[in-house]
Amino acid sequence: MKGIGPLLLMICFFLCTQKKAFSQSMVKIEGGSYIPLYGRDSAKIIVRDFLMDVYPVTNEAFLSFVKEYPTWQKDKVRRLFADDNYLNDWESPISPGEKISLKAPVTNISWFAAKYYCECQDKRLPTIDEWEYVAMADETKKDARKDSTYNQKILEWYETPRTHKKEIGNTFKNYWGVYDMHGLVWEWTFDFNSVLISGASRKDMDNDRNLFCGSAAIGANDLMNYAAFMRYAFRGSIKANFAVKNLGFRCVKDIQDPSKNNSSNHKID
Amino acid sequence: MKSIFKSKRLSAEKVLIVCAFFIAACSNQQQSETPADQIQVAGTMDAELTAPPNVPLPVRNREAKKLIVNMEVLEKEGEMTDGVSYVYWTFGGSVPGSFIRTRVGDEVEFHLKNHPDNKLPHNIDLHAVTGPGGGATSSFVAPGHETQFSFKVINPGLYVYHCATAPVGMHIANGMYGLILVEPEGGLKKVDKEYYVMQGDFYTKGEYGKTGLQPFDMNKAIDEDADYVVFNGKVGSLTGDGAITANVGETVRLFVGNGGPNLVSSFHVIGEIFDKVYVEGGSMINEDVQTTLIPAGGAAIVEFKIDVPGTFILVDHSIFRAFNKGALGMLKVQGEDNKTIYSGKQSEGIYNPEGGSIQEMPGESDIPEEAVAQSLSDRMELGKQVYSRTCFACHQANGEGIANAFPPLANSDYLNADVNRAIDIVLNGKSGEITVNGVKYNSVMTKQVLSDEEVANVLTYVYNSWGNNKTEVTPAMVKSRKTGH
Numbered sequence: 167m168k169g170i171g172p173l174l175l176m177i178c179f180f181l182c183t184q185k186k187a188f189s190q191s192m193v194k195i196e197g198g199s200y201i202p203l204y205g206r207d208s209a210k211i212i213v214r215d216f217l218m219d220v221y222p223v224t225n226e227a228f229l230s231f232v233k234e235y236p237t238w239q240k241d242k243v244r245r246l247f248a249d250d251n252y253l254n255d256w257e258s259p260i261s262p263g264e265k266i267s268l269k270a271p272v273t274n275i276s277w278f279a280a281k282y283y284c285e286c287q288d289k290r291l292p293t294i295d296e297w298e299y300v301a302m303a304d305e306t307k308k309d310a311r312k313d314s315t316y317n318q319k320i321l322e323w324y325e326t327p328r329t330h331k332k333e334i335g336n337t338f339k340n341y342w343g344v345y346d347m348h349g350l351v352w353e354w355t356f357d358f359n360s361v362l363i364s365g366a367s368r369k370d371m372d373n374d375r376n377l378f379c380g381s382a383a384i385g386a387n388d389l390m391n392y393a394a395f396m397r398y399a400f401r402g403s404i405k406a407n408f409a410v411k412n413l414g415f416r417c418v419k420d421i422q423d424p425s426k427n428n429s430s431n432h433k434i435d
Numbered sequence: 436m437k438s439i440f441k442s443k444r445l446s447a448e449k450v451l452i453v454c455a456f457f458i459a460a461c462s463n464q465q466q467s468e469t470p471a472d473q474i475q476v477a478g479t480m481d482a483e484l485t486a487p488p489n490v491p492l493p494v495r496n497r498e499a500k501k502l503i504v505n506m507e508v509l510e511k512e513g514e515m516t517d518g519v520s521y522v523y524w525t526f527g528g529s530v531p532g533s534f535i536r537t538r539v540g541d542e543v544e545f546h547l548k549n550h551p552d553n554k555l556p557h558n559i560d561l562h563a564v565t566g567p568g569g570g571a572t573s574s575f576v577a578p579g580h581e582t583q584f585s586f587k588v589i590n591p592g593l594y595v596y597h598c599a600t601a602p603v604g605m606h607i608a609n610g611m612y613g614l615i616l617v618e619p620e621g622g623l624k625k626v627d628k629e630y631y632v633m634q635g636d637f638y639t640k641g642e643y644g645k646t647g648l649q650p651f652d653m654n655k656a657i658d659e660d661a662d663y664v665v666f667n668g669k670v671g672s673l674t675g676d677g678a679i680t681a682n683v684g685e686t687v688r689l690f691v692g693n694g695g696p697n698l699v700s701s702f703h704v705i706g707e708i709f710d711k712v713y714v715e716g717g718s719m720i721n722e723d724v725q726t727t728l729i730p731a732g733g734a735a736i737v738e739f740k741i742d743v744p745g746t747f748i749l750v751d752h753s754i755f756r757a758f759n760k761g762a763l764g765m766l767k768v769q770g771e772d773n774k775t776i777y778s779g780k781q782s783e784g785i786y787n788p789e790g791g792s793i794q795e796m797p798g799e800s801d802i803p804e805e806a807v808a809q810s811l812s813d814r815m816e817l818g819k820q821v822y823s824r825t826c827f828a829c830h831q832a833n834g835e836g837i838a839n840a841f842p843p844l845a846n847s848d849y850l851n852a853d854v855n856r857a858i859d860i861v862l863n864g865k866s867g868e869i870t871v872n873g874v875k876y877n878s879v880m881t882k883q884v885l886s887d888e889e890v891a892n893v894l895t896y897v898y899n900s901w902g903n904n905k906t907e908v909t910p911a912m913v914k915s916r917k918t919g920h
Contacts, residue, residue, distance in 0.1 A: 251551070318640075318654075321653060392602050392653055398601070399555070403577040411551045
């Protein structure tokens with residue numbers, strides 16, 4: 167945690183001043199409550215109403231963004247905010263090149279870049295709880311986690327290579343009208359690193375027994391959690407300046423009191 | 436030492452005793468002086484990594500070193516068996532992962548690289564590591580990134596390594612395991628051939644043999660209901676051209692691991708006895724072992740001297756896994772026969788437990804006549820019975836055979852091309868390479884002890900099933916092959 171002071175300063179410095187929209191349609195997600203993966207012990211999560219981007223952010227949209235905000239072009243970005251992989255598939259700082267579809271989700275984006283992008287449109291990154299809440303839904307149900315075919319499908323997507331090259335809208339439209347929550351790219355969340363996974367999932371039972379109680383805790387009825395395990399493991403492996411080929415993002419927006427706290431969620435015990 | 440040799444009055448005997456004492460003291464010192472964790476390293480070297488069935492060069496007498504291991508994690512599509520593909524997650528591009536060979540006292544600097552095209556984070560837990568998680572925590576790495584950690588190997592033995600990222604079972608089930616060998620100081624005793632074999636069980640959405648890209652099936656994995664149980668990541672990796680080889684008179688050492696995720700292996704080599712087994716890969720040596728248990732997440736070293744030529748079959752002796760799920764490999768041995776140790780079939784005759792002296796009363800006939808087919812449908816019915824008890828085990832219920840081991844009889848171009856050749860094979864057996872439906876087989880079919888009637892029936896059954904050309908084979912045809920030519 168060394169150098170957190172300068173870091174905060176720099177983040178403040180980089181706070182988006184000119185808000186601009188890069189045309190992205192959103193849909194309303196009705197709030198509700200659910201028990202997430204790590205909340206076995208009756209820790210229900212309440213999610214308030216919010217708006218979510220229908221699709222992940224595309225190369226095209228991000229291209230407009232870096233043209234508007236040149237400090238986020240790959241040759242200018244500060245290494246503190248994005249590692250060497252940042253936009254490294256792009257042919258040049260202001261062009262993805264012909265091999266990359268403009269309609270494909272933008273990837274190799276750091277958390278800082280994603281967060282800044284959203285803020286510039288008066289939006290923000292979704293919290294893990296919000297993202298997972300929307301991701302529970304299949305075509306017809308708000309919560310399809312108990313549907314084994316739904317989970318099997320998600321696992322199969324996770325195993326399919328190079329899906330990040332597909333264009334947005336390729337996967338199904340879920341209950342809320344949101345596309346591509348599964349099957350295209352991993353997505354950044356605002357508090358991605360609030361759930362720490364050491365990597366040795368068996369060891370985590372000491373740190374947070376609710377999160378990874380070792381394989382022994384995974385009975386057949388918890389099969390629904392396997393896909394979520396993989397997302398949490400992924401989130402645990404990344405840092406805010408990492409840019410990863412399979413990792414993109416989308417934004418959300420509060421419906422009420424957008425000026426208040428970023429997080430619209432509360433844990434109740 | 437000098438002073439001893441100066442004194443010429445010492446008897447030769449005394450000199451010998453003194454020398455022997457010194458030598459013993461010296462070698463004792465070498466073996467036991469420094470605790471393994473305090474062995475100093477001398478220099479740095481890059482570890483040789485090999486894909487199965489090969490292993491890196493032995494350590495022999497080299498000093499302990501700082502050993503750099505560069506291991507890349509690759510998620511990639513591969514072939515499970517003919518026509519069936521699977522997305523494997525691998526250490527170093529192979530299943531099992533690259534073999535790592537070290538000696539006691541080595542300080543391993545481990546670099547784990549997660550390829551940018553990969554979708555998932557990974558890590559590595561090496562059972563040879565003394566430390567929490569076996570390296571798992573320290574090596575956790577996102578796609579497109581690299582982590583580094585170091586450890587000193589202090590216990591000799593053969594150890595499994597595997598990925599331990601959640602969900603652990605799925606990472607292992609997709610092929611993320613391999614072996615790391617820690618040789619004692621001075622190395623393992625020299626042998627002629629060394630190979631790397633590792634068993635694993637796989638769970639696919641489609642049943643065994645269902646073609647196409649088969650995804651991992653979590654439910655089957657939880658139920659421990661394996662579709663494939665294989666050596667070295669796929670059906671037939673150690674058969675045909677992939678078979679491991681040796682010559683008569685050589686000693687073979689197999690480093691055998693079991694990645695699991697679920698099943699325990701009853702490892703056996705048909706036609707060999709393990710002269711030595713390093714039980715569970717540790718320091719205890721058992722001798723003269725037929726089948727050794729290899730736990731999931733465990734290993735064993737087996738050694739045997741080969742005395743006779745031929746094909747020796749590696750199996751998991753939980754035998755349906757071998758013949759129906761793929762756990763079958765081959766060791767092909769060339770060299771001179773040794774008829775004292777193994778004669779081959781010496782004679783074949785009538786077995787009559789009652790002795791030959793019992794005479795049948797004239798006219799009395801309690802022995803049922805052999806059923807004689809009166810029609811094609813009779814012949815089919817009787818032939819099916821013969822098939823079930825004689826041919827089924829290898830050629831399988833629907834004539835599909837076993838990939839790389841036993842050729843198919845269904846839709847078989849080889850079969851349909853020549854009925855006389857087919858009769859000859861049933862009568863005389865067949866060995867050597869043949870090509871069936873474009874695939875090469877190099878296996879052995881033994882001579883079948885069947886009557887002319889039975890041969891005719893079973894071949895008729897085969898020819899009239901599974902898309903073959905509907906030839907009817909008669910006992911007369913069989914007889915003519917025996918006598919005619």
